[in-house]
Amino acid sequence: MIVLGLILLIAGFLLHISILTTVGIILLIVGAVLAVLGAVGRGVGGRRHYY
Template sequence: MIIVGIILLLIGLFAKIAIVWTIGIIVLAIGLILLVLGMAGRAVGGRRHYY
């Protein structure tokens, strides 16, 4: 999710499409939250690690 978020951010930035840029930020934030929860040892979506 983090990589998809970064790709969407770059596409939105270079193509000047605001909605793609916004979706990229949201996907990136969700990916980072899941990464932090997984690294903290908390089960996310039935998995012990999410990365």
């Protein structure tokens, strides 16, 4: 999710499409939160690891 967010963020900046930039930022934030929660052992939605 983090990689997809980064790809969309870069594509949004290069192509000047604001919706791609917005979606990329949202995916980066959500992916980072899930990664941190998985790293500390807190299961979210029944899963302990998100890749």
